[in-house]
Amino acid sequence: xxFKSVFDIIGPVMIGPSSSHxxxxxxxxxxxxxxxxxxxxWAKIHLYGSFAETxxxxxxxxxxxxxxxxxxxFDERIKTAFEDAEKAGLTFEFIPETAHTEHPNxxxxxxxxxxxxxxxxxxSIGGGKIEITELNGFPLRLSGNLAAILVVHEDRSGCIAxxxxxxxxxxxxxxxxxxxxxxxxxxxLMIIEVDQNVETHILEEIGALPNITQVxxxxx
Amino acid sequence: xxxxxxxxxxxxxxANKEQKLISEIMIEQEIIITGxxxxxxxxxxxxxxxxxxEAVEKGLKGVxxxxxxxxxxxxxxxxxxxxxxxxxxxxxxxxxxxxxxxNEVNAAMGTICATPTAGSAGVVPGTxxxxxxxxxxxxxxxxxxxxxxxxxxxxxxxxASISGAAGxxxxxxxxxxxMAAAAIVExxxxxxxxxxxxxxxTLKNMLGLVCDPVxxxxxxxxxxxxxxxxxxxxxxxxxxxxGVTSRIPCDEVIDAMYKIGQTMPTALKETAxxxxxxxxxxxxxxxxxxxxxxxxxxx
Numbered sequence: 001x002x003f004k005s006v007f008d009i010i011g012p013v014m015i016g017p018s019s020s021h022x023x024x025x026x027x028x029x030x031x032x033x034x035x036x037x038x039x040x041x042w043a044k045i046h047l048y049g050s051f052a053e054t055x056x057x058x059x060x061x062x063x064x065x066x067x068x069x070x071x072x073x074f075d076e077r078i079k080t081a082f083e084d085a086e087k088a089g090l091t092f093e094f095i096p097e098t099a100h101t102e103h104p105n106x107x108x109x110x111x112x113x114x115x116x117x118x119x120x121x122x123x124s125i126g127g128g129k130i131e132i133t134e135l136n137g138f139p140l141r142l143s144g145n146l147a148a149i150l151v152v153h154e155d156r157s158g159c160i161a162x163x164x165x166x167x168x169x170x171x172x173x174x175x176x177x178x179x180x181x182x183x184x185x186x187x188x189l190m191i192i193e194v195d196q197n198v199e200t201h202i203l204e205e206i207g208a209l210p211n212i213t214q215v216x217x218x219x220x
Numbered sequence: 221x222x223x224x225x226x227x228x229x230x231x232x233x234x235a236n237k238e239q240k241l242i243s244e245i246m247i248e249q250e251i252i253i254t255g256x257x258x259x260x261x262x263x264x265x266x267x268x269x270x271x272x273x274e275a276v277e278k279g280l281k282g283v284x285x286x287x288x289x290x291x292x293x294x295x296x297x298x299x300x301x302x303x304x305x306x307x308x309x310x311x312x313x314x315x316x317x318x319x320x321x322x323n324e325v326n327a328a329m330g331t332i333c334a335t336p337t338a339g340s341a342g343v344v345p346g347t348x349x350x351x352x353x354x355x356x357x358x359x360x361x362x363x364x365x366x367x368x369x370x371x372x373x374x375x376x377x378x379x380a381s382i383s384g385a386a387g388x389x390x391x392x393x394x395x396x397x398x399m400a401a402a403a404i405v406e407x408x409x410x411x412x413x414x415x416x417x418x419x420x421x422t423l424k425n426m427l428g429l430v431c432d433p434v435x436x437x438x439x440x441x442x443x444x445x446x447x448x449x450x451x452x453x454x455x456x457x458x459x460x461x462x463g464v465t466s467r468i469p470c471d472e473v474i475d476a477m478y479k480i481g482q483t484m485p486t487a488l489k490e491t492a493x494x495x496x497x498x499x500x501x502x503x504x505x506x507x508x509x510x511x512x513x514x515x516x517x518x519x
Contacts, residue, residue, distance in 0.1 A: 001223060001378045006250050007264060009336045009373035009382070009399075010344075010366050013271045016326030017285075017438035019338040020383055050385045053491050054436025056510060057287070059329060079329055104385045104489070126383025127336050195255070 002143075003129065012128045014073040020105050021051065021058030024124030026078060029067020031132055031142075032109045032120045034218045035150060040111035040118075043068055043092040049104035051124075052096035061094050064107065068092075073128060108134075138180045138189045146175055146193040148218040149203065154211040155181045155188040162209045163190060172196050187213070224249040228375050228416050228470040235412035242402070242412050243364035246371035265363045271333045272322070272345035279321025283328045287509045290439040291328065294321035311350050312451055319346025319450040323443040335366075336373045336382040339438045340396035342446035344369050347400040347453055355407055368406045369399035372419050379471070380478030384431035385490040387481030389445060394426035394477065397449035397456075404457035418460035420470040422453050427473075428480055430488035432495025435506035441496055 003009065014023040033040070045064055047055050055061050059078070065085050066078035077084060085092060105124040112118065121134035132142040135150075142148060153159045160179060167174060173195040181188035198217055207215040224245060225231040235242050250261050280298060284291030297317035300306065306313050319342030326332045326341050335344040348365050351357075357365070373382065376395045381387035401418035405411075410418075426449070434440040466473070487494030496502050 001226070003374060003377040004253050006246055006261075006367060006370035006374060007268075009377055010265065010268055010370045011333055011335075013268060013331065013333045014338060016329050016332050016338050016341075019334040019336075020385060021438075022338065023334065050490050053493075054433070057433075057435055057437035074331060076331070104486075104491075126381060126386060127377060128334055128338075 002125065003127070008127060008129055012073045014128060015076065015078045018058040019128040020124040020126050021054065021060045022063045023073040023128035024105065024130050025051070025060040025063040025107065026067040026071060026073050027128065027130045028107055028122030028124065028132075029064040029109065030070060030072070031067075031122065031130070031218060032111060032118070033068050033070055035120065035135065035216055036111055036116070036118050037216055038113065039088060039090065040068060041089055041091070041113045042111065043090060044095065044110040045092065046095045046097050046108040046110075048097050048099060048101040048106040048108070051105050051107055052098070055094070055096070064109065065090070065092055068111065135189065137182065140178050140180065140189070140191050142191050142218070143193065146195070147197045148191060148193045149198050149206075150216045150218060151190040151192070151206065151212060152214040153188055153190065154213065155185050156211045159188070159209070159211050160190060163192070163206055163212075166202065166206050166209065167192070167194065167198075170202050172198060172202070222252070224252065225375070227379060228372065228419070228474070231371055231375065232412045232416050241364065241368070242371050242406055242415055243367035246367040246374070262363060265366050266359070268333045269363055269366060271331060272335075273349070275322045275325045275330060275332045276318045276345055276349055278330060279325045280317070283324050283330065285324070285327040285437075285439055286329070287435070287437055287439065289327070289434065289437060289505065289509075290443045291324050293443070294318070294324055308451070311354055312454055314353065315347045315350035315450040315454055316447040318349050319343050319446040320443055322346060323446045327437070327439045327443060335369065336377060336395055336399070337384070337392050339384060339442045340392040340446060340449065342443070343393065343396035343449040343453060344400045344403070346446065346450045347404055351404055351407060357407055361407060365403045365407050368415065369403040372399045372402045372415075376474055380474050381481055387478065388429055388484050388489055389431040390423070390426050390429040390477055391481055392431065393445045393449040394423050394429055396446070397426060397453040398422040400450065401453035401456040401460070404453060405460055408457065408461055410461050414460040416470045417464070417466050418453070418457045420466035420468065420473045421456040421459055421464070423473050423477055424466065424468065425452055425456070427477055430484065430495050431490040432488055432497045433490060433492055434497045434502040435509050436490075436492035436497070437509075440505075
């Protein structure tokens with residue numbers, strides 16, 4: 001069941017005109033910001049399928065920028081996101097692509113700030129619900145609806161068990177988990193969707209475990 | 221996490237077995253799945269109801285979209301109704317005008333509550349605030365209206381689609397109209413089975429509806445299709461309450477809708493490449509709004 005809550009159907013409360021092209025787009029932008037962990041200074045946004053065809057009329061572009069500025073779907077500031085981005089020192093570029101993607105509403109967001117760079121692919125599956133399908137080249141499946149944490153780590157034995165043990169210690173139940181790596185023994189990634197919100201001190205504890213590089217919380 | 225129902229048959233059977241309203245089954249499932257309290261869940265739906273109410277009010281005062289394609293029709297309809305000489309009746313036109321009002325607000329980038337999507341956000345509140353004048357529901361009954369609608373939308377979203385890009389307008393306005401019909405039946409005192417019938421009749425009548433927005437905007441024909449969805453749901457609710465049944469079971473209608481959506485050409489699924497969007501006037505409007513040439517259109 002992709003849709004779990006009745007509020008996925010009666011909701012979200014949002015700025016019009018399109019749940020998949022506006023609200024979903026804002027959510028993809030916001031998840032990207034959450035994962036980046038701070039305000040990016042530049043963004044390159046590639047749009048595919050229906051996003052590429054119709055983004056101007058749906059405000060998909062201002063919604064994604066609004067998301068990158070940490071605006072929620074119902075934040076009226078989405079309407080002035082372009083101007084707000086300029087004030088916040090965020091430059092951006094939209095690139096409509098013709099390549100065929102698995103889902104008709106797909107965006108690839110590449111953001112950075114001079115020190116770091118991040119790339120994320122999100123799809124808007126209808127009614128404002130989204131899924132993140134790729135992060136920095138790692139394929140994954142993240143619904144953006146449950147609270148989730150992202151752990152970048154060295155590909156060493158025991159890493160996954162340590163993180164799971166830490167969550168278990170605080171009675172946090174794992175709803176969905178994905179583990180992937182680029183090459184054996186190289187950088188790896190854990191995406192853990194959890195039923196409860198993970199408090200900051202738990203994140204810090206996970207971050208201090210051996211071979212863990214980065215821990216990020218993705219807002220519920 | 222175990223869902224109480226996965227399809228309409230299970231939903232209706234459970235309501236019958238436990239002698240509960242469909243809205244109550246939806247509330248109980250929400251409590252189980254999210255672990256949130258009943259109070260919290262009712263409060264959130266109350267807030268969504270308020271957003272809907274405010275959107276209707278705003279639309280009835282008159283709003284216009286940036287493109288200029290839509291706006292002001294809700295006002296025209298209300299003025300027409302006040303002359304007291306309507307053909308389809310006051311409640312029907314009230315629902316239609318309030319559905320249109322909501323979608324005009326949506327097109328103008330105002331605040332709305334998606335039900336189940338933004339493009340179809342007018343049908344459920346439009347019918348609710350029209351039927352309200354006839355049935356005089358309590359606030360809780362109005363909130364329950366949304367839970368009943370949500371239960372049917374939940375089934376469609378998980379077993380078929382509620383997105384125009386994936387399933388055509390039948391998946392958006394079709395689902396919304398079915399949801400409204402089912403909720404009207406519960407508010408009017410009908411049985412869970414009759415809610416299911418009203419949903420099935422409504423969706424059957426909207427099967428095959430393509431998503432062909434002019435210039436890719438959620439305006440033409442989306443706003444008027446919400447009017448059609450609202451009227452369709454009222455008629456279907458009356459039919460179900462009269463005892464008319466659906467020969468094709470509700471879940472099979474939903475499945476048929478899904479399969480029609482899968483076989484529908486991409487040009488007719490929100491890409492603005494076919495249907496009304498590809499008409500000479502549709503292309504002309506697109507060029508007028510976004511600039512550029514209409515040469516080579518209809519691709």
